[in-house]
Amino acid sequence: MKRIVLFVMTNLAVMLVLGVTASLLGVNRFLTSNGLDLGMLLGFSLLMGFGGAIISLLMSKPIAKWSTGAKVIVQASNADETWLLQTVSGFATTAGIGMPEVAIYEGEPNAFATGAFKNSALVAVSTGLLRGMTREEVEAVLGHEVAHIANGDMVTMTLIQGVMNTFVVFISRVVGYFVDAALRRNDTQSAGPGMGYYITTIVMDILLGFVAAIIVARFSRQREFRADAGAASLMGRKQPMINALQRLGGMQAGTLPKTMAAMGIAGGLGSLFATHPPLEERIARLRNS
Numbered sequence: 001m002k003r004i005v006l007f008v009m010t011n012l013a014v015m016l017v018l019g020v021t022a023s024l025l026g027v028n029r030f031l032t033s034n035g036l037d038l039g040m041l042l043g044f045s046l047l048m049g050f051g052g053a054i055i056s057l058l059m060s061k062p063i064a065k066w067s068t069g070a071k072v073i074v075q076a077s078n079a080d081e082t083w084l085l086q087t088v089s090g091f092a093t094t095a096g097i098g099m100p101e102v103a104i105y106e107g108e109p110n111a112f113a114t115g116a117f118k119n120s121a122l123v124a125v126s127t128g129l130l131r132g133m134t135r136e137e138v139e140a141v142l143g144h145e146v147a148h149i150a151n152g153d154m155v156t157m158t159l160i161q162g163v164m165n166t167f168v169v170f171i172s173r174v175v176g177y178f179v180d181a182a183l184r185r186n187d188t189q190s191a192g193p194g195m196g197y198y199i200t201t202i203v204m205d206i207l208l209g210f211v212a213a214i215i216v217a218r219f220s221r222q223r224e225f226r227a228d229a230g231a232a233s234l235m236g237r238k239q240p241m242i243n244a245l246q247r248l249g250g251m252q253a254g255t256l257p258k259t260m261a262a263m264g265i266a267g268g269l270g271s272l273f274a275t276h277p278p279l280e281e282r283i284a285r286l287r288n289s
Helices: 002-024 027-033 038-058 060-068 079-095 127-132 135-150 153-183 195-235 239-249 279-288
Strands: 101-105 111-114 122-126
Touching (some): 038 060, 122 127, 135 195, 195 279
Parallel strands (some): 101 122
16 A cells, blocks of 8 residues: 555656746746647656556566566475475565565576565576575575565666656657757747657657666665665575675576566676676675675
8 A cells, every 4th residue: 555655646746846847947838839738748758657667567477477487386396396485485474475476487597576566476586596506595585586575676666767757758858849949940830849859859768768777777776785685684694695696696697588687686787777786796785784
């Protein structure tokens, strides 16, 4: 319920900020005089910004299963599957969330958590990770993923992405109208936006999209630190998570589909666009916490 309220309040806050800013700067009068309704633009920006992000969140579990080929353990068929279910169940109980679905997929070392709701999420681990790590290290990775769910990271990242998308759509179209009006200031015959608007909007969408991606990635990296600490808290000690990260550093981590990359235990490193901090930084932060 708290997350639903947060989502609604975020939507209202974004509309309020954009509306008030546009009014203070006189943008609304300019847009109205050039045939664009500010209210309609705000509504369109919110729909485009949050619509795609919310749909992606709601479809995250089936998309994750399909894209990775993850097979949900409905009933354990061997000792390893029994241990996985028991471990995740124990962490979920400690974290105060519903039991997530647990799945295994073929691939190089990695793991991820996804789902729109805390009490019906999904935790998946690769066969490469199960083969390449000790049980204690795998347990730490599972704790990390459960911590993501308990922290509501999937919803939080969706909200951040939605806000960024909304600002990108809104600002690019406002700038497009300004540029188009400047290019056509002596043209009193044509109605509606011209090529200047469309070209400017496309260019601004791309440029602002890069800025938005950097901001979202920054939040994602902070989220990883919290999940590492969450795993240590769930296990009652730091060393297993530190060992798991060190082990991961010596492996060729598996790549996840783009839509799932931010939710994996490992991701791109050393870049403004990286969803995960460098492993060395994560280990140092965990040791010093």
